[in-house]
Amino acid sequence: MRNASNKVLSLIGLASKAGRIASGEFSTEKSVKTGKAFLVFVAGDASENTKKKFRNMCDFYEVPVYFLADKEALGRFCGKQFRASLAVQDENFAKAMIKELERSLT
Numbered sequence: 021m022r023n024a025s026n027k028v029l030s031l032i033g034l035a036s037k038a039g040r041i042a043s044g045e046f047s048t049e050k051s052v053k054t055g056k057a058f059l060v061f062v063a064g065d066a067s068e069n070t071k072k073k074f075r076n077m078c079d080f081y082e083v084p085v086y087f088l089a090d091k092e093a094l095g096r097f098c099g100k101q102f103r104a105s106l107a108v109q110d111e112n113f114a115k116a117m118i119k120e121l122e123r124s125l126t
Contacts, residue, residue: 024123025089028120028121029094031113032106032108034113035110037099040109040113041098041106041108043103044100044103044105048074051107052078057107059114060108061086061088063103063104064088070104083107
């Protein structure tokens with residue numbers, strides 16, 4: 021699992037450099053609600069309220085949501101400080117990340 025999350029975090033870094041990431045709770049929520057998000061990540065150490073909020077919102081808007089790494093790692097890979105959540109706004113990046121996550125679970 022460790023290796024897959026490193027690959028996914030690297031892909032997040034690439035997507036961020038390409039301007040395809042919305043990070044932070046407000047931007048992530050806006051991205052999901054406007055239909056721009058193809059995938060959402062929430063930090064594993066985010067509060068239970070934050071996790072529940074994004075789980076419910078993503079279920080409603082039919083956007084896949086994964087809990088990955090911690091706030092520091094998510095932030096570091098998208099070039100910010102701490103980030104509890106981020107949305108991937110590029111379909112190809114999202115597909116590559118989901119493929120990597122699913123490969124690690126089998």
